[in-house]
Amino acid sequence: MSQDAVIPFCNEPWLGEADVWLLREGRHLRPWEKLGAHPCTLGGRAGTAFAVWAPDARQVSVVGDFNRWDARQHVMQHRVECGAWEVFVPDVREGARYKFSVQALDGQHVLKTDPYALHSERGAGRAGIVMNLPEFALRPTGQRATANALTAPMAIYEVHVGSWRRAHGVSLDWDALARTLVPYVAALGFTHIELMPVSEPPCHGPWGCQSTGLYAPMARYGTPDAFRRFVTAAHDAGLQVLLDWVPAPFPARAQDSGPFESAMPLEALDPCDACQCNWMALIHNCKRVEVRNFLVGNALFWVECYGVDGLRVDAVTSMLYRDPSCSGSEWVSHYDGVRENHGAIEFLRELNRMLGQEAPGTITVAEESSAYPGVTAPPGAGGLGFHHKWNLGWMHDTLTYFSMDPVHRPQHHDRITFALIYAYSERFVLALSHDEVVQGKGSLYSKMWGAPWQKRANLRALYALMYAHPGRKLLFMGSELAQVREWNHDGELDWSLLDNPDHAGVQRLVRDLNHLYRSHAALHARDDEPEGFGWIDVQDPSRLVFSFVRHGFGTAQQMVVVCNMTPVARQGYRLGVPQLGVWTEVMNTDAVGYGGSGVAHAGTVVSERVSWQGYAASVVLTLPPLGVLWLAPGAGP
Template sequence: MIQVRKERRDPRLGEIDVHLFNEGTHARLYERLGAHLTEEDGQRGVRFSVWAPNADHVGVIGDFNEWHGEATPLQPWGSSGIWTRFVPGLEQGTIYKYRIHSRLHGYRVDKADPYGFHHETPPRTGSIVWNLEGYGWGDDEWMQSRGARQSLSSPISIYEVHLGSWARVPEDHNRSLSYREIAPRLAAHVKETGFTHVELMPIMEHPFAGSWGYQVTGYFAPTSRFGTPQDFMYLVDHLHQNGIGVIVDWVPAHFPTDEHGLAYFDGTHLYEHADPKKGFHPDWKSAIFNYGRREVKSFLLSSARFWLDRYHIDGLRVDGVASMLYLDYSRNAGEWIPNEQGGRENLEAIQLLREMNEMAYRDFPDIQTYAEESTAWPAVSRPTYVGGLGFGFKWDMGWMHDTLTYFSKEPVHRKFHHDQLTFRSIYAFHESFVMPLSHDEVVHGKGSLLSKMPGDAWQKRANLRLLYAYMFAQSGKKLLFMGAELGQWSEWNHDGSLDWHLLHDEGHAGIMRCLAHLNRTYRSVPALHARDASPEGFHWVDARDVDQSVLCFERVGADPSDRVLCAFNFTPVPRHNYRIGVDYEGRWREIVNTDATEYGGSGQGNMGGVESTLVPGHGRRASILVTLPPLGAVFFQPER
């Protein structure tokens, strides 16, 4: 069924709106502030509303009044700090800004609309009047079933995408694909490779492409680089109709200081802290939101809700959570201000994150939120009512760092780093984890995943397939950045395209076939996902074979007979007649072998399966003798 939203015809502010806004609890400000096509007193036009409490004049300017700052003044709405006016005769597509005269310092500036639904394509900075209503959504089936598709017990395998560099059109000045152009190609590729979700690096409007979207100026607008808001709806809708979830990056940790943006909005530090010890981000040279200001909190809550509401987004991945939680993040002694209790915790940011998660799950109980959080902060993915931050999942950055460090070692030295693989079991179930191999690991001189691997070209590809198998066998949801499936040799370049030509080489095509098989196995075998967040779903068989650099463990589903035995050989020396203890007698079918010839491997394996014998092993009453291929992983499942 095609779902068409009814137009919200009256965006005028009411007393309850102003009260909730000033209280810091209004999460639907996008229905009131900004520019809304509407009808008042029998006339069609646009209702403009903007918050600028320290202005003594606010006007809306554009071609319609020859950008004259005095021609179309807005009126203050009581003492709320909001300025508003209905301007008849304006239509969709009108370009506008707000001309703001501060009551302080004689400051005058032209600002884009903080609540604008659409903006000019950078480097132009105007806002555009746009109606979001009337799009014919066709994703009812997805929306009704998505809760079951992305629960703690569901398989979630995420393909992280930068829309501007996934694929380009070299014959047309190397331009990026539009939202509508990329939709069918991306959906087909994601289905072929078996991922369940796409995570879009920030698609909210941003002035500098080199920020990859993480320097946001338009918190309510998909970037116009790739099309209109309805074009972005089409992308989300098309992915949904193909059974693919959509997660978007949301960036409440900081914002850029471009003059047309939020910074120094009305001649004061309105959205950001005035003191640079709290309001300036030393890493990203950007402004930090004043989370303690209630109207700013309403702004951020509304932005988070907006994407879930208007664009049917299935999850928010919150960027830079660690930088929000700690007042001394990336600061030396004397460069930060303690909280009211004398500590380093940012109490206002903590409260915002908790309220954001409570709002998101209350209003959209079938979505998920994901925290990019790299410290030992407790209970990030636990409910707020037990003292947690309320996220659904947390990125496991520790696993990522330890694993990539281990895999970078020459196999002969890996036995000295065995603990980097086993350490995770100490904390693996303290949170509900996503295991990320994200864009951050393939930029800034770090090299691509394939180039990190030691050995010759064959060994590098074998190591990469082994890395993917190790990731998919672990407890936790999965995330891979685009290009991982191709086995890119080069780092990611946001100004170029993925190296799709690599798929003409069988070695690289084999990597993608292997990854697709891992995804399909992960999705179809409950033991590999149903207890991702539960210690009952992971059992060590042998974590101590240091000398041979071999690991063996089992993943177990809700039914104890539903299990998968996973064995890994992290050296190029094949291990023949390797004994592994098992509890179940009978045949164990080999369901994954990363050394298969179709993946570019040497073809060593177990001829489809092995029979157990009543010879004890690893404290179990039976065992199987298997071949562990060089730099390879094998998964076995008991036949029932």
């Protein structure tokens, strides 16, 4: 210890014997309660206890406002048993800024941020701010589990809060978003709101897809208490809150602190495990139980301390495989000859087991783009244990189809039908996410084929097809406006489009699709059962028509869906239906109110005892151009 170091006021340890053992074993269920900065009273004196896991450091000091950032003042005690360092500093209160001064084994001193900081300053410094732990976020018993049940509807509105809407060019804060964003999403009928990463990023860049502060909500949108109020407002409006969570990549370089800004050694030693080439980022070293404990604890932290209802886990593929973005000589096979990252696989299983035990009803959704088997299978059965997986194959095939001139669509009918071959291999989310409207890809509207009216018609048909297809639903913000421009994270959505009745009609369509999807069990109750879906006609590519029926439980829970993917109406089209009687047209994407041409029926159609397409009954329809019809049994409300 330096001769200039100040001996801490209290030698009473902050980390108890049980904490030390659990941290060493990587089994501390709530590590954030002991690591980081915690206002407390020790030895009868009020102050703050600081603790950080830095097993490879020669010496660690805490520096901040309270000691003029002098590393000689408060040198931390090394708890060799678990690799942690701790010190109690009297009279340090909430609001104090701090960092850790770490002396590496080579003698170099660098300033590092606290990976367990609960609050961070705005701007380039990104010092931690001392604050008390948030209280446990209580929710009514069963509310989360009911809303997230596998048979419940799930329609997710994905939002980047910094560019949803702005006031005088400035992003709205959490309190303003609670007053505006929450009622907007609820009125559109979505069941869940998914927030792009809200943890503190390394810079004021756009996406938050890398983070230096997984435990701190972004300071640019307000205080941690304000974020908690936002989550409460969403719950009060009947919305579940999903958080984009990024346990895979973190920044390879921060501006004043060497390879990584965190005081914890999080990256892997093996470069093939540590680097993500495409993103110029590092990957967490999930072979170390302490790093897995940091990440698993963080997942539970957001659920228990802020009340979020689930996590969409980003970049799972980059965790499952050793540097999947590199090829050839850029990666080497694992010691047992396979490419999988076994430490990361065990971490994901541990994550899902823990949340299932400690936070029942919480869901996890994997963004996983490979064919890795059993992503949504239980860990005990060899799976990863996620509740859902993004269906990126469906997304790619479907958007490719809708971008084609109808002249070429007959040769690509399987772009629509192929997804049903594997639809029940996992529990899927059909995601039209932010990834599809950035980096030169254009907006969903711009991807559609045709003139402006045809683009809007295709877009409406795409949405109606998605909502009728097996799988949960996700739309990125702005999709409901038929946004013409690509998403700009430095701006806001083009709200002025709603002055155009055609764009307002697309928004109205999304609202009605959400409400119909939620109110008709046939569209969601058996998403994961092959018995919940049946083709009516899948062999009519020459006319670009395909039709199917969704089944709930019983004949009253059925929905017939027929799609016409040509820009001309089809008169006198006979369609087989599952039962005799009245069928009500509950959705017509070509309705005038949605900006369509108004090729519609009188609201109901009566089936005839004419066998057709394998059914004993059939109806005769007029199919609207580039349109989708939904027919439900009965005379309607």
